Amino acid sequence: MAKIVQCIPNFSEGCNQETINALVEAGKSVGGVTLLDHSSDTSHNRSVFTLVGDPQGIAEVAFKLCKLASEKIDMTKHKGEHPRMGATDVIPFVPIQEVSVSECVEISKLVAKRIWEELKIPSFLYEYSASNPGRQNLANVRKGQFEGMPEKLLLEEWAPDYGERKIHPTAGIIAIGARPPLIAFNVNLGTSDLQIANKIAKTIRGAAGGYKYCKAIGVMLEDRNIAQVSMNMVNFEGTPIYRVFEAIRFEAERWGVPIIGSELIGLSPAKALIDTAEYYLKMENFDYHKQVLENHLL
């Protein structure tokens, strides 16, 4: 099996089709790297790319995209609903296959160093790459956004991890880091009572005392008139999806509410779903790497 790393850079451009096309071309220009997906949102004025490849290729494509974004995007003119601080706003590296989180931390540091040395764009390391706990959370790091960064960088605790205490004049500053794959997983409840979804979400989310690697809120699906527990599973090895599913089931029982369905948004690693099958089938001595046929094909 080959080493595979995923990279999901976010760019502060979601309207200008010429810029987006140029980024797409750059995303396809490195051997050993595949651009799996890209989507742009005009109200957020932001584009999200999903790439996979070997460690060298993924580091190269991340740099190339960042260089191009710095040439095409002027943050002094950027407007959009989504919080942002740089032309390339955030570059997460995710281990997919035969690669550890710490190898992805190394990649994030190499890329951050090169971006500073060659492009003079500073960066913060975040998530697993963070140099201190206050920088793990992306929202903390990005607080103040592009406009507030010049001031923030002068605060004692907010020196960039790479670069000087000032932003690049038009490309701003970037958050770069390693994180586990994120799975967007929602569970639909047989009730139109949003309060119940909110109460259940509170019992399972890590921040409120629930499962460490689960972020959860209640949302209303207006078209179906049902409430949903909407989750980001930020580490499916640490908190498996079947575990939150069963926890939602027993919490919902208290309110006499059944689970009527679930949905996976976007992509999931196969292992997160196969771990689920392993749990429900009570499989003994199952070896994911050896016994799943496709693992011998990659």
Next chain:
Amino acid sequence: MAKIVQCIPNFSEGCNQETINALVEAGKSVGGVTLLDHSSDTSHNRSVFTLVGDPQGIAEVAFKLCKLASEKIDMTKHKGEHPRMGATDVIPFVPIQEVSVSECVEISKLVAKRIWEELKIPSFLYEYSASNPGRQNLANVRKGQFEGMPEKLLLEEWAPDYGERKIHPTAGIIAIGARPPLIAFNVNLGTSDLQIANKIAKTIRGAAGGYKYCKAIGVMLEDRNIAQVSMNMVNFEGTPIYRVFEAIRFEAERWGVPIIGSELIGLSPAKALIDTAEYYLKMENFDYHKQVLENHLL
């Protein structure tokens, strides 16, 4: 995604290490084909190879292995417990990815034709490739074995699909065909009563009125003193593994017996397990091909 076909040829040699090594070398000699596994059994005097590759490569390696086996193995001297009729005894082709069963039927016919034309070894087409329903079942086709074949081939209904009505003097005759992936899946019961496992097996196996693509028997795990329902799932799209698991659960309840575990023997396609997760999580609108990350890497 590339086209991938699996081939699991069985050879009538499980003792002579020189012959086995030569077959292993041949199994590794075709570009685009990977020898995933091979195992030899001395009491069966038989070896089973598992290969995967693109359609052209897999057809080439099947022919090469068959040619080598015909040079190395003399069926007039073969003894072993397992029923057999040829030096290469059976060649199944299994669709794994982006390949249909009917493409595998075509491959099986091309290989059978070439084996006759170049090696003068006749063959029967079986399973999905069978030319009539009486040839679908391998046991039917092989009945009489190597020693009885000269006589069998003279019966009106048993002309080979390729070749004349006589076996190759030392290599015999081969069964060649396409079949879906086979999953060996066993469910362990919380009882030492083999009768209960046998009764449950009878309710779920296709031959006795149960699920069409499930073969099941009760067996005793002597070392653990528990009974097991041992299954071959011969078409997991037609009869999914979660369905027989749940059926075993409700049949076992009648006897007050719990399921205490299950085991997968050998390899399974990822989809068989992910279908299981989809069922238990009640997933809505799930798209296996698009939403499983690894499907974009293959």
